[in-house]
Each structure stands twice: as structure tokens, then as C-alpha cells.
Amino acid sequence: MRKPLGLLLLSLLLAPEVWADTPEIPLVIKDHRFEPATVKVPANTKVMLVVENRDATPEEFESHDLHREKVIAxxxxxxIAVGPLKPGTYKFFGEFHEDTAQGAVVVE
Known part of the structure; x- marks a missing residue:
């Protein structure tokens, strides 16, 4: 029992190291829209989407393509960590304002 617990604790301690050198891609939610609406990322690379909600109300970042969802107050x-991804277009949206909050990650 001790060995699995020790391995779990070690992996939790090292987890931030895995993402330490990960490129950060800024996204802003403003007026219930994503800015920029399209971001480009390199193929086969882990990236961190840094989503800043400048609206007073919460928004839910959701992407069926990326298998991610997160409410941002x-x-x-x-x-939001994503990747590594194959080339293609991965759509995302704001579930609370789906008519205006639309975007895509384009992987090249």
C-alpha cells in the first residue's frame, strides 16, 4: 500500500514540471466573445490556453473537439491544458452565450 501511495504523491509533485515549459496561448472573453476568435498552435505540441474572462458574468469554455469544459467566473x-494535437481545426464555444462566444484552435 505504501509504494502505490508514494508513487501517487511523487507524480502529483512532478505534475507541474510537465507543463512548466508549455507555451501559453492567451484568450480573452469580452462582451461575450472570444478574442481572438481563432488561435494557431503547432501540431504535436502541448499548449496551455489562458482564458481571461473580462465580463462581469461567468462563461463556460466548452469544446467537444478538445474534450474540455470549464466555467470561468x-x-x-x-x-486549460490541451494537446498534443494533430493538424486540424478544433472548435470551442461559450456555453452560456453560444450565439456570440465562438472560436477555434487551428493546429498546423
């Missing part, structure tokens, strides 16, 4: 910032 108004005035707060969240980090």
Missing part, C-alpha cells in the same frame, strides 16, 4: 482567469 467573471473577472477571473483559467488555464
Amino acid at each position: 467573471g473577472g477571473k482567469t483559467a488555464k
Whole structure:
């Protein structure tokens, strides 16, 4: 029992190291829209989407393509790890304002 627990604790301690050198891609939610609406990332690379919600209300970043969803409170910032990804276009949207909050990650 001790060995699995020790391995778990070690992996949790090292987890931040895995993402330490990960490129950060800034995204802003403003007026219930993503800015920029399209971000480009290199193929086969882990990236961290840094989503800043400048609206007073919460928004849910959601992407079926990326298999991610995260509620971001108004005035707060969240980090969303993605990748490595194959070339293609991965759509995302704001579930609370789906008519205006649309975007895509383009992997080249």
C-alpha cells in the first residue's frame, strides 16, 4: 500500500514540471466573445490556453473537439491544458452565450 501511495504523491509533485515549459496561448472573453476568435498552435505540441474572462458574468469554455469544459467566473482567469494535437481545426464555444462566444484552435 505504501509504494502505490508514494508513487501517487511523487507524480502529483512532478505534475507541474510537465507543463512548466508549455507555451501559453492567451484568450480573452469580452462582451461575450472570444478574442481572438481563432488561435494557431503547432501540431504535436502541448499548449496551455489562458482564458481571461473580462465580463462581469461567468462563461463556460466548452469544446467537444478538445474534450474540455470549464466555467470561468467573471473577472477571473483559467488555464486549460490541451494537446498534443494533430493538424486540424478544433472548435470551442461559450456555453452560456453560444450565439456570440465562438472560436477555434487551428493546429498546423
